[in-house]
Amino acid sequence: MKLKVISGICLLLAIFLYSCQSEDELEFSRYYSAGNVIYQSKCMNCHGKNGEGLSALIPPLTDSVYLKVHKDSLSCFIKYGLKGKITLANKTFEGEMPANDFAPIEIAEVLTYVTNSFGNKMGTITSQHVGDDLQKCK
Template identity: 70%
Template sequence: MKLKLISGILLLIIVFAVSCQSDKQVEFNRYYSGGSAIYQAHCENCHGAKGEGLQALIPPLTDSIYLKNNKASLSCYIKKGLKGKIIIHEREFEGEMPVDDLAPIEIAKVLTYVTNSFGNKMGTIDLQRVQADLEKCR
């Protein structure tokens, strides 16, 4: 009887703790988990399971400074691809990232995942931000 009572109380505490998440945290979790699946399907093959890239061919996604400095361009890189030289971790990469026909919400989710994984902590990149950034793409 005591075990059932303790189990019930623990269950209530867990349910209460989960239900206390803010709307902002719930939104982040939704974007992040969706972004993980999109990353696995569209990005992991080149950038690696841990965002490590591929030696001198494909840049890593572990450079928070590069990601922060280019935050407004990241949506464009995914939607329109990326050509030319970039420098990450003081290493030069020159090649081409192919165009990916993801919807803006998918771009927001995968960017939230990437910018909060592999040592990065940049918060939610939401749909409105991606749409505004995509309007500025050249």
């Protein structure tokens, strides 16, 4: 009986704490969680569990400066791939990231995860932002 009462109180407390989040916090949580799943299934093989990349072959996702400077191009990189040389933290990487057939919401989710993991803190990247950026891809 005590276990049921304690479990019920814990459940009510969890619901109360969850309901106290703002709409922005809830949106961030939804994007981040879904992005984590996408990252694990589609990106982690190359970029690593902790975004560390692969030696000189695949760039890390831990360079906040690069991500911030190229924030409006990240959607294009994911959707259409990336070829050629890029430089992160004074290291040059040359290779090819394949294109992905992700919907804009999936791109927004994985970008929200990546840009808020591995030492990065850039907030929610919405599907609207992704849609706008995809229209500008070169």
